[in-house]
Amino acid sequence: MENFLIVCKQVLILFVLLFVGFILGKKRIITEKGGKVCSDLAMLLATPCVIILSFQQPYSTVLLRDLLLALGVSLGIHVVAIGVSHILYRKDDRLTGVYRASSVLSNASFMGLPLQQALLGQKGVLYGAAYSVVLTIALWSYGVLAMGKKEEKIPFRKILLNPGSMGLVIGLLLFVCRVTLPELIDSPIRHLAALNTPLPMLFAGYYLSQIDMKKALTVRKNYVAVAMRLVVVPVIAVAAIFLCGVRGTLLVSMMVSACAPTAIGVAMLADRLEADAETAVNLVALSTIASVVTMPVLVALAQQFA
Numbered sequence: 001m002e003n004f005l006i007v008c009k010q011v012l013i014l015f016v017l018l019f020v021g022f023i024l025g026k027k028r029i030i031t032e033k034g035g036k037v038c039s040d041l042a043m044l045l046a047t048p049c050v051i052i053l054s055f056q057q058p059y060s061t062v063l064l065r066d067l068l069l070a071l072g073v074s075l076g077i078h079v080v081a082i083g084v085s086h087i088l089y090r091k092d093d094r095l096t097g098v099y100r101a102s103s104v105l106s107n108a109s110f111m112g113l114p115l116q117q118a119l120l121g122q123k124g125v126l127y128g129a130a131y132s133v134v135l136t137i138a139l140w141s142y143g144v145l146a147m148g149k150k151e152e153k154i155p156f157r158k159i160l161l162n163p164g165s166m167g168l169v170i171g172l173l174l175f176v177c178r179v180t181l182p183e184l185i186d187s188p189i190r191h192l193a194a195l196n197t198p199l200p201m202l203f204a205g206y207y208l209s210q211i212d213m214k215k216a217l218t219v220r221k222n223y224v225a226v227a228m229r230l231v232v233v234p235v236i237a238v239a240a241i242f243l244c245g246v247r248g249t250l251l252v253s254m255m256v257s258a259c260a261p262t263a264i265g266v267a268m269l270a271d272r273l274e275a276d277a278e279t280a281v282n283l284v285a286l287s288t289i290a291s292v293v294t295m296p297v298l299v300a301l302a303q304q305f306a
Contacts, residue, residue, distance in 0.1 A: 006115060010115055011289075011291060017202065018201045018202075021204060038206070039271055039272065040272075041195065043265060046193060046199060047109070047167065048170075049189045051133050052167050053190060054171065055129075056181060059175060064175075067175075070131065070250060071134060073246060074130055074133075074135070077238070078135070080240050082100075085103040088103070097148075098146075099224075099279075101142065102280060103225055109136075110264065111261065111295075112260045116253050116256050119252070120252060120256075124256075128253055132257070133168045133171075135257075136167070137162065137164045137165050139269060140162030140163070140164050140165070141162070144269070147270055147273050204264050207281040211281060222282055222283060225262075230294040231298070234255060234298060238251065238258055242305060252303055256299055260291065260295070261284065261291040262283045262284045267280035267283075
C-alpha cells in the first residue's frame with residue numbers, strides 16, 4: 001500500500017503539470033511554436049544537465065563498479081525490449097516506429113527517479129540515473145532510427161553525438177577525474193535540470209489540448225502498445241537480468257525504471273522528426289494513467305524476488 005501511494009503521488013504530480021499545459025493550450029497561451037520550444041529546451045538542454053548532475057558524487061572504485069554494472073544491465077534491458085517490440089510490430093513504417101519506440105522507451109527520468117529516491121535511497125537513484133543515461137542515448141539513436149524518414153540516411157555522428165551521450169561523457173569525465181563543479185557552474189546547471197520535468201509535461205499537455213482523446217481510446221493498437229510498455233517488456237527484460245544473477249537494490253531499481261510509462265521524449269522526438277506525434281502523445285497519456293495500477297504491482301513483485 002505504501003508503494004502504491006508513492007507511485008500515485010508521482011503520477012498525480014505529473015498530471016497536474018500536464019493539465020496546466022492542457023489549459024494553456026486550450027487558451028492558446030501555448031501555441032504550436034511554443035510547444036516546439038518546450039520540446040527543444042527539454043531535450044537539448046535540461047536532460048543533459050540532469051545526466052551531468054547524476055555523476056556529481058564523491059568518487060570511489062565501488063561506486064564506479066556499481067555504476068558500470070548498472071549501465072550494462074540497463075543496456076541489456078533496452079536490447080531485450082527492442083527485440084520484443086520488433087517481434088510484435090513487424091510492419092516497417094513510421095507509425096510502426098512510433099509504437100516500437102513507445103514500447104521500448106520508458107519515462108524513467110520523470111517518474112522513476114523520484115520513486116527510486118523514496119523506495120531505495122541514494123543507491124537506487126544512482127542506478128536509476130544510469131538507466132536514464134542509456135534511455136536518453138536509446139531515444140536519440142533507436143528512437144531516431146525507428147521514427148525517422150526511411151529514405152533519409154541518418155549520419156552515425158548525429159546518433160553518437162546527441163545531447164544524452166554528450167551529457168554522459170561530460171558527467172563521467174567529471175566523476176572519474178574527481179571534479180566537483182563550483183557553485184557558479186553547479187547552480188545554473190541545477191536550475192536548468194529542474195526544467196526536465198515541467199517542460200515535457202507542458203508540451204504533452206499542449207498536444208493533448210489539440211487532439212481527440214475519444215479517438216485515441218478507440219484505437220486497438222494503443223492498448224497493445226500500453227500493455228507492451230507497462231507489463232510485457234519490463235517483465236521479460238527484468239526476468240532476463242534476474243536469470244543472469246542480478247539481485248537486491250539493482251533489480252528493484254531496474255524494475256522501477258523499466259515499468260514506467262511511455263517516455264514523453266518519444267512524443268517530443270516524434271514532433272521533431274515530423275512523425276505521428278498525436279499517436280505518441282496518446283500513448284504517453286494512456287500509459288501514464290494505467291501505470292497507477294501496474295507500477296506498484298510490478299515493483300512489489302521485484303522486491304519479492306530481490
